[in-house]
Amino acid sequence: xxxxxxxxxxxxxxxxxxxxxxxxxxxxxxxxxxxxxxxxxxxxxxxxxxxxxxxxxxxxxxxxxxxxxxxxxxxxxxxxxxxxxxxxxxxxxxxxxxxxxxxxxxxxxxxxxxxxxxxxxxxxxxxxxxxxxxxxxxxxxxxxxxxxxxxxxxxxxxxxxxxxxxxxxxxxxxxxxxxxxxxxxxxxxxxxxxxxxxxxxxxxxxxxxxxxxxxxxxxxxxxxxxxxxxxxxxxxxxxxxxxxxxxxxxxxxxxxxxxxxxxxxxxxxxxxxxxxxxxxxxxxxxxxxxxxxxxxxxxxxxxxxxxxxxxxxxxxxxxxxxxxxxxxxxxxxxxxxxxxxxxxxxxxxxxxxxxxxxxxxxxxxxxxxxxxxxxxxxxxxxxxxxxxxxxxxxxxxxxxxxxxxxxxxxxxxxxxxxxxxxxxxxxxxxxxxxxxxxxxxxxxxxxxxxxxxxxxxxxxxxxxxxxxxxxxxxxxxxxxxxxxxxxxxxxxxxxxxxxxxxxxxxxxxxxxxxxxxxxxxxxxxxxxxxxxxxxxxxx
Amino acid sequence: xxxxxxxxxxxxxxxxxxxxxxxxxxxxxxxxxxxxxxxxxxxxxxxxxxxxxxxxxxxxxxxxxxxxxxxxxxxxxxxxxxxxxxxxxxxxxxxxxxxxxxxx
Numbered sequence: 001x002x003x004x005x006x007x008x009x010x011x012x013x014x015x016x017x018x019x020x021x022x023x024x025x026x027x028x029x030x031x032x033x034x035x036x037x038x039x040x041x042x043x044x045x046x047x048x049x050x051x052x053x054x055x056x057x058x059x060x061x062x063x064x065x066x067x068x069x070x071x072x073x074x075x076x077x078x079x080x081x082x083x084x085x086x087x088x089x090x091x092x093x094x095x096x097x098x099x100x101x102x103x104x105x106x107x108x109x110x111x112x113x114x115x116x117x118x119x120x121x122x123x124x125x126x127x128x129x130x131x132x133x134x135x136x137x138x139x140x141x142x143x144x145x146x147x148x149x150x151x152x153x154x155x156x157x158x159x160x161x162x163x164x165x166x167x168x169x170x171x172x173x174x175x176x177x178x179x180x181x182x183x184x185x186x187x188x189x190x191x192x193x194x195x196x197x198x199x200x201x202x203x204x205x206x207x208x209x210x211x212x213x214x215x216x217x218x219x220x221x222x223x224x225x226x227x228x229x230x231x232x233x234x235x236x237x238x239x240x241x242x243x244x245x246x247x248x249x250x251x252x253x254x255x256x257x258x259x260x261x262x263x264x265x266x267x268x269x270x271x272x273x274x275x276x277x278x279x280x281x282x283x284x285x286x287x288x289x290x291x292x293x294x295x296x297x298x299x300x301x302x303x304x305x306x307x308x309x310x311x312x313x314x315x316x317x318x319x320x321x322x323x324x325x326x327x328x329x330x331x332x333x334x335x336x337x338x339x340x341x342x343x344x345x346x347x348x349x350x351x352x353x354x355x356x357x358x359x360x361x362x363x364x365x366x367x368x369x370x371x372x373x374x375x376x377x378x379x380x381x382x383x384x385x386x387x388x389x390x391x392x393x394x395x396x397x398x399x400x401x402x403x404x405x406x407x408x409x410x411x412x413x414x415x416x417x418x419x420x421x422x423x424x425x426x427x428x429x430x431x432x433x434x435x436x437x438x439x440x441x442x443x444x445x446x447x448x449x450x451x452x453x454x455x456x457x458x459x460x461x462x463x464x465x466x467x468x469x470x471x472x473x474x475x476x477x478x479x480x481x482x483x484x485x486x487x488x489x490x491x492x493x494x495x496x497x498x499x500x501x502x503x504x505x506x507x508x509x510x511x512x513x514x515x516x517x518x519x520x521x522x523x524x525x526x527x528x529x530x531x532x533x534x535x536x537x538x539x
Numbered sequence: 540x541x542x543x544x545x546x547x548x549x550x551x552x553x554x555x556x557x558x559x560x561x562x563x564x565x566x567x568x569x570x571x572x573x574x575x576x577x578x579x580x581x582x583x584x585x586x587x588x589x590x591x592x593x594x595x596x597x598x599x600x601x602x603x604x605x606x607x608x609x610x611x612x613x614x615x616x617x618x619x620x621x622x623x624x625x626x627x628x629x630x631x632x633x634x635x636x637x638x639x640x641x642x643x
Contacts, residue, residue, distance in 0.1 A: 525550055
């Protein structure tokens, strides 16, 4: 596990690669039109899309990171994971069906529906690329470190393999291959996590109470061994069963909560998945399936984290002489899979973790590429008159460029603390894309200038405040004290975006504003009923 | 993209369409508010009532925070399921009827 080559893991990963390349080959033969490439021809069912969304959303970071957080602090990890789930009902109630009824390939189709195309599409493309890039860097750095540990590959090779694989999927198989890679990965990850959690619970007669009691004993004994008095040790043991240091101040807590809750409804690679289903009804059922699978997955990670306290922290072979986890804090779930299933199962779970990263980065890359080819090239540069072949060519070139950028940044950021990047991506999505989408969908008075100004304010405020916050200003840039004291910017940047859109739209007396407002009734009817919506398939 | 087909124009003034949009809108916002209150209420408990969440249930190892936290997950799935049921049973039917009469 410490950088030695792990052959069973490599063999099982090779099997995964062979299967997914087979899928890609099959998908490539079915990818003829732009609708196939961006939206799998609209031919994915609600159940399949629900699994693919879960596969897109359950990253290696949440599997390894949240179980590691529970291993270290107990209950706090559950608080964090709940934040990632509660955005899904919001997506369903406010966004999913309207998005499917109005759009074809990207969320910008919807945000710019009744507005001037060039400014709104440019904003949406910038915002998509920023969200995708931050999310991608976090995944690449995590992938490099994980794969170096699990497979014994050098960091740059690991990052390059991830980059090359995701390029193959997206370049040749487009959305069809991306969807099926995500579905395969979701099934593998849910299966592996279910097995680990069941194996842990089985040892405790399927009694969570017995598992928790044993975990408290382990933590109490560890505190005693570290020199705590019996009373302190008992308090340390019990501390894992309640909230601890995760929530530092109420403002940061609410702000992160808002970013997670509304950010999900503004993540471009997630929104794009709603164009792969034939109609609003299937979009709706995909969210129900996704919410169910993701909620189930977070319950499993909770059991896995406690299982690691009981089975990993008590076994010296998984620990360094100092008592820390071998291979670093994120390895709790990996050691646990060895503890319950031996070498072969560890190899399997390692391959699943690798697959997990590939499925997430493929979805991100496709979303970034479509922002460039569909929004910037076809809609802005060619004013909607690009032919499909040229648009797809631009998309594929962008995939290559994005992959190179992702590999380069992944290597560049190897030694950096990138933990803030995923929550930054959520904050950007909640502060820019979500207000723009909601007001353009639901407020007749909204205008082109309003959404562009408000989106820009939300984007730059979320980015600027994050740079001034402790996670970047202190941890990355090494300053003594943060200028912005809170953990997340959303509580300020999201209302600022809503307010700016409202104010600028109200003050907008341009001729375009009159067109924007006049376009609302027709947009409203189509968004509510789907009458006139883009069909399931272009062929 | 403003459409001026008579079918669509007629739809905007159809009382059944107006009723559908009103009812569905009310349900969406109600469920959104329920989710927001549930989650932000949980976060406020975490911020201001840590001892309450750390309170053991019946003297055991399990604390009140466990069912409350898992409860938020259950509420998220239940609200989603409730909306999908209502939409499948009621709204789709209305949309199909309207779409049949107001072909653009």
